[in-house]
Amino acid sequence: MSLPGLDRAAVIAAGGADFGLALADVRDAFALLRAGEAEMPAETSVALGAPDLPGRAYALPASLGGRFQAAGVKWTAHRPAPGDGQPMITSSTIVNDRRSGLPLGIVESALLTAMRTAAVSALALESLMPVPLRSAAVLGAGFHARTHLEMLAALHPGLERVLIWNRTRSKAEALAARSWPFPVAVAASPEEAARCDAVLTCTNAKEPILDAAALRPGRLVVQVGYHEVSFEVIDKADHVVVDLWGEFRLKSAKSLFQMHRAGRFPEERVAADLGTVLAGGFTPTPGSLVYLSSFGLNIFDIALAARVIATAGASNSAPTTHQDRSDWPWL
Missing domain, CATH: 3.30.1780.10 (ornithine cyclodeaminase, domain 1)
Structure with missing residues (x-):
């Protein structure tokens, strides 16, 4: 056949x-x-x-x-x-x-793969935002970062502001120069990007580039990449959400699972998985700091x-x- x-x-x-x-x-x-x-x-x-x-x-x-x-x-x-x-x-x-x-x-x-990853982030923006979504930041300028920007353009074209940050500024500038339905600018630092309502981290960083001092209440952080989010960010979050708490937590390089294996994040701290969120079993507190670890299923x-x-x-x-x-x- x-x-x-x-x-x-x-x-x-x-x-x-x-x-x-x-x-x-x-x-x-x-x-x-x-x-x-x-x-x-x-x-x-x-x-x-x-x-x-x-x-x-x-x-x-x-x-x-x-x-x-x-x-x-x-x-x-x-x-x-x-x-x-x-x-x-x-x-x-x-x-x-x-x-x-x-x-x-x-x-x-x-x-x-890029589409389903961005779709999970879109679900988070629908269901986990602790404040009305007016601005978003994308960390990274590679394949997944570009797909996330396309997702924002398709599903949230009315955003007031979108920031892009990348270690190589020229790549962020090239991405920002494309035609978008919302204002797009290049952030000077991850800290500047983190002032947006939603922060979508889409890098391949093996060491954290986003730390707790950069974040305030009323933010949603969606981690798509590997280890760009510090343990302190996760500690600071009022609510920690996962797409699924599975066996991959025992070997994944994602920040949350590294933190779990290091004995610094007990399973009981998981507020919900996205399936529970979509079923109406969890809603973030207004004005809270929410962190989602998106593994990809x-x-x-x-x-x-x-x-x-x-x-x-x-x-x-x-x-x-x-x-x-x-x-x-x-x-």
Whole structure:
């Protein structure tokens, strides 16, 4: 049986870059997980490359019922650095029908990963803001930062102010110079950016760049990246929320999970997961400082991929093959 493949162009044509659809997918996936109609086993990985130039490939399986009825796996390779000019990270998702087991398709999933990550942040802006959302800051100027700015433009075009901060200022300036529906400026420091109502941290920083002194009550901090938020920020938060408190807390490099393993954050301090928030089980105190650790769940990858494959099939889109990233405007 042949397996239809969708490259980036086909994914976008099938609605893969639609934030409203991604937001609905993530919201429904949370509801299915809460209802016991979704499962997400732990990831597995294998080594890539030579011992002195290591890489790793990860398999992230999940299945969902509801309108998705899909089971699949996202396969992501973090390549060693061979200097061949090719992407350092490649990602594809294969999806089967959950009921019959028949294969439905395979998609290039780097864009979908960024979309589902930004959709989780969008849910946080909907449900966890301790004050009315008037301004937002994005830390970083890479792929996820750009996708978060696109999310803000699509879902919150009326923002009064958006700030961008990046270690390399020229990259932030280039991003700010694009056409946006709201005023965009480059912040001189993370501290200046943190004055906004919502702070979306989208960097690959291995050491904190946002500390507690920069934050005041009435802020929402959404951590998308690795370790750009200090333990002191998390300590200072009135409410700590997670997308899910899972086994990945035992090995993830995210700030909150590092803090937990260091014995400085007990599980009881988690105010809620996003599924509970969406079900109406938690509302932040007005004017409080709220912190969300966004890990990114396998079920979202399968949900978005299943929806895109179904849309492509319904519109009789021709199967396509994978291409390099050089012609992809999102990068």
